[in-house]
Amino acid sequence: MTDVNDVADVTDAAETPPRHPLLDPPPVTAADFARIEDRVAALLRTEQDVVIMQGEALLPLEGCIRAGAPRGSTALNIVTGPYGQTFGNWLRDCGATVIDLAVPFHTAVTAAQVADALATHPGIDFVSLVHAEAATGNTNPVAEIGEVVRAHGALFYLDAVASIGAEPVLPDAWGVDMCIIGAQKAMGGPAGVSAVSVSARAWERFAANPDAPRASYLSLLDWKQRWIDGGRKALMFAPAQWEMLALDACLEAIESEGIDTLTARHARAAAATRAGALALGGGIEPFVYEAGDAAPVATTLRVTGGPDASAVVAAALALDPSAPLIAGGGALAKEMIRVNHYGRDATRKAVLASLTALAGALEELGAPGADLASARSAVTETWPAE
Numbered sequence: 001m002t003d004v005n006d007v008a009d010v011t012d013a014a015e016t017p018p019r020h021p022l023l024d025p026p027p028v029t030a031a032d033f034a035r036i037e038d039r040v041a042a043l044l045r046t047e048q049d050v051v052i053m054q055g056e057a058l059l060p061l062e063g064c065i066r067a068g069a070p071r072g073s074t075a076l077n078i079v080t081g082p083y084g085q086t087f088g089n090w091l092r093d094c095g096a097t098v099i100d101l102a103v104p105f106h107t108a109v110t111a112a113q114v115a116d117a118l119a120t121h122p123g124i125d126f127v128s129l130v131h132a133e134a135a136t137g138n139t140n141p142v143a144e145i146g147e148v149v150r151a152h153g154a155l156f157y158l159d160a161v162a163s164i165g166a167e168p169v170l171p172d173a174w175g176v177d178m179c180i181i182g183a184q185k186a187m188g189g190p191a192g193v194s195a196v197s198v199s200a201r202a203w204e205r206f207a208a209n210p211d212a213p214r215a216s217y218l219s220l221l222d223w224k225q226r227w228i229d230g231g232r233k234a235l236m237f238a239p240a241q242w243e244m245l246a247l248d249a250c251l252e253a254i255e256s257e258g259i260d261t262l263t264a265r266h267a268r269a270a271a272a273t274r275a276g277a278l279a280l281g282g283g284i285e286p287f288v289y290e291a292g293d294a295a296p297v298a299t300t301l302r303v304t305g306g307p308d309a310s311a312v313v314a315a316a317l318a319l320d321p322s323a324p325l326i327a328g329g330g331a332l333a334k335e336m337i338r339v340n341h342y343g344r345d346a347t348r349k350a351v352l353a354s355l356t357a358l359a360g361a362l363e364e365l366g367a368p369g370a371d372l373a374s375a376r377s378a379v380t381e382t383w384p385a386e
Contacts, residue, residue, distance in 0.1 A: 025241040032248075033239055034232040039251040040195045043164070043259060044179060046172045048197040051223045052247070054240045057161045057182030057194035062090055063220050064178040064196060067212040068126060068155055068205050071095030075126040076117055076154070078102075078109050080140060081133030082329070083159055091128065094211070099124065105136040108293040111144035118152045127154045132163035134185065135329060137288045137300030137338065139163065146174035155205055161185065161194070165254065166266040166297040166342060177202040186266055186297050188343030189250030193243040196220070262346075263296070269341035269351055270296040272383040276355045277301050277339075279378035282362040282370030287336055300328070301337040306367035308334040315361035316354075323357040324350055348383050352376060 033052065041050040053060045069075050069091050077088040079102040091098045101117045103109050109129075118124055127149045132139040142158060149156045157178045160169045165186030171179035177199040183189030198206075198220065206212050206221050213219040226236050254262055274286055274294060287300035303309045310327040317325060324345040328336025339354045341347075359372035 028239045028241045028244045030233055030235050033235060036244060036248050044169060044171055044197055046197045048171060048199050049228055050195055050197050051220060052195045054193060056191055057180055060180045060194050060196040061159060063213060063218040064157055065090045066094055066218060067209055067220055068178060068202060069094045069096040070209040071211055073125050074123045075128060076101060076124045078129045080109055080130060080138055081105055081136040083130045083133060087128045106287055106289050108138050108140045111141060111148050114145050115148045125154050128157045130159040132295035132297050134162040134298045137295050137298055138293050139295035143174050146176060150175035155202060162297045165262055167263050171197050183247055183250050186342045187250050190243045190246040193240060193247050266296040266346045268383045269346040270294060270299055272351045272379045273299040273339050273341055275378040275382040276375040280355055280359060280370055280375035283367050297342045299339045303335055307365040309337045311365060312361050313337055315364050316357035319360045320353055320357040323354045325354055351379055
């Protein structure tokens, strides 16, 4: 005789459709969340509070400005690329008086320029800076700028999304009050999760701002009150499981390789790409004039004649779709090529593949003078095979 329960089990199994593995991620508990935050703090070598936010880095980037730059404040907004321009728009929208310190995108800002701006406008109480602008390929001397900002007494906001993993990022040593990072570039991790370290005086500024986001996805104060002050025992909402698990795996990989080894690998990739591009010729040259101003996360190149950059990139990717190449955005699309040698592409192989594809594209498009053999030799001299 058939048991009724056996029939029910068979019926249920037949009616239940198969589940895709991505639909059943392992759980992420509050303890897991707190442990991953501690890993981020260790990466940043910070004693500040670290908050992981459940979204791409624009979430904490905007949240920090809206909390830290109250109406009536005066902000020095340093513009070395498109993200600096975005931050200026947010600051104005908050009701802050904004002093833009803009430098050409082919260079970096200096601590002396920042000091002059602060001296000219002593009321400045908020300074925003992008560490490395991947879009333009420059990087800024944060340690020196931090000394100047700290002496002035302003709150220091740093976008380190592109720089983390590619070069040192040390918010405590540099006097950074809000250091925002994302995992999707040099860290080699997921794009849908980000983090920010927040100093004690930044929390005080947030709390004193009546317009700071509250009961909002942008609200860092909610994280402070409900998560940090609660001992990190109960999450405010269901965590983004796959993103958190991927971030954890990414941090584990960085710890295994060593952060100093990881940043050295990015520096070698940048130096080799720059050397190879200079040797390649064919109407291509580094976009950032000085090597010391060039970001290790990505190398930008200027097309000085012949086909525009977007055509060169399209032809190069047709030859090798795996090459980490992209044309510049907006007005830079005609003249800029970006070699994204970050994360898994911070390798000698990726650098050589990029230069090989560019040389083939230039030849195909009729741009004379590209010397791939010299480019490959320059890469080998700069980054010998191991």
